[in-house]
């Protein structure tokens with residue numbers, strides 16, 4: 381029970397206390413006027429039995445009723461403010477905490493997820509838990525509290541009528557309990573259908589360029605249509621099965637009303653019941669069914685929210701990348717007998733490489749040989765399955781990942797620019813950089829001239845993903861970011877997309893500026909760019925097959941010499957990506 385509450389409130393169970401207390405007060409205040417009516421009815425019956433009418437008492441009761449309505453407004457208002465404030469702020473805090481948590485998860489876990497799945501958890505699942513926190517849970521718990529207290533009070537007044545009132549309750553509970561397994565299955569299926577639908581939609585939208593270029597709309601659209609139809613079916617199934625079950629359960633519950641009447645009449649005729657007590661049961665007893673019906677209806681909604689809460693909690697419980705140690709002083713990187721695979725296949729097989737501080741180490745090799753994987757391991761996107769990656773002589777697995785990243789700049793092939801100004805996009809390199817520092821970095825990365833020619837200069841907004849700039853311009857902006865970050869280690873994945881000669885020269889100049897005096901690991905696709913590297917490591921099928929300087933490797937006549945020969949005959953021999 382507490383675990384379920386923990387899941388649904390995504391660990392913010394305490395935030396439910398105030399809303400529940402206030403909603404309980406509201407429910408009680410709601411019932412008081414009906415108790416007062418019952419007392420008035422009692423007075424009327426007393427009058428017909430010969431007692432004098434107490435007018436002052438009637439006025440007091442009427443005044444009490446007016447007061448209750450005013451109190452109801454005040455309490456309801458307060459309950460709403462507290463419930464919504466706490467509920468929505470818990471959901472907002474939860475989303476922020478989850479985003480932080482996701483940032484700290486190993487890349488291996490993140491890449492194993494479908495692209496839309498995490499986004500779905502952040503939005504749809506949190507919407508569900510938000511609804512549970514703001515609407516469902518406070519109402520449900522306060523209804524249970526009010527119901528239990530009222531049941532006790534009614535039993536105290538007349539146990540026989542109370543038994544009649546709640547005779548249907550155990551059956552109603554049994555019905556709900558009996559179908560809870562089926563309900564859970566339906567809710568899980570519904571929630572996966574929802575995720576599948578938004579995954580397919582995301583795929584359809586992000587792949588739009590390819591869909592148009594290759595006229596694929598038929599195949600892709602049918603996947604999306606199928607997902608929409610699955611979701612529709614899951615919704616209909618959920619409503620069609622859960623709705624009638626809830627209805628059956630509430631019918632059993634409300635059967636108590638007819639039992640009060642019949643039992644009351646028999647007891648009255650037998651002379652063992654006062655008519656005023658029967659009147660009180662008929663008036664107050666009927667009100668008790670409202671919170672109980674709310675419990676039944678809200679319970680199944682809550683179960684659906686529980687599925688979402690469970691998924692979000694499971695993500696929160698995913699272990700983040702370990703390591704707490706501080707950084708060592710030196711910045712050389714060493715791979716020692718590293719074995720690594722994304723799944724069961726070995727992608728790096730017993731790789732040992734020394735990348736000395738202040739030197740440029742180039743990684744070359746055929747497509748799929750594991751070059752990008754070496755960079756990912758150096759940046760600790762993943763930990764090796766066996767062997768060690770050492771940074772300044774210390775095992776990276778023991779270093780705090782955020783501290784490690786503060787010492788590494790990365791320039792990827794596919795540059796992502798945020799939907800923001802160019803100024804801020806460069807500023808992602810170092811948050812507290814001044815405008816002068818950003819402009820200096822832009823100049824060093826050879827992007828200043830094209831930026832100032834844009835309509836709003838550095839204030840120009842770039843589209844999501846940087847789609848309004850050319851490939852070469854985006855590359856130079858990302859180099860400006862890296863220059864601004866000023867980290868001692870640079871991981872560089874040279875662009876493979878063919879650039880015009882002018883762009884290529886500019887990028888080369890920007891890279892030359894970036895790498896000066898730093899420890900550099902560079903994936904080189906155009907071998908001429910790394911001919912001057914301090915060390916060239918040649919990978920083939922996940923193993924180091926050669927290493928040395930350009931001239932030595934050429935002289936050796938091995939794989940590197942072959943690749944060099946091939947490249948001098950043709951340009952742009954391969955394409956690679958770093959995620």
Ligand SMILES: Nc1ncnc2c1ncn2[C@@H]1O[C@H](COP(=O)(O)OP(=O)(O)OP(=O)(O)O)[C@@H](O)[C@H]1O
Nearest residue numbers: 491722727746747748749750751752753955956957
């Ligand atoms: N995230 C991933 N999940 C599963 N397999 C992957 C992943 N990334 C890469 N691989 C596989 O690992 C192998 C090595 O990939 P890697 O990208 O390191 O090679 P590469 O030498 O950089 O290739 P390229 O030059 O084409 O970019 C390939 O077979 C690739 O399919």
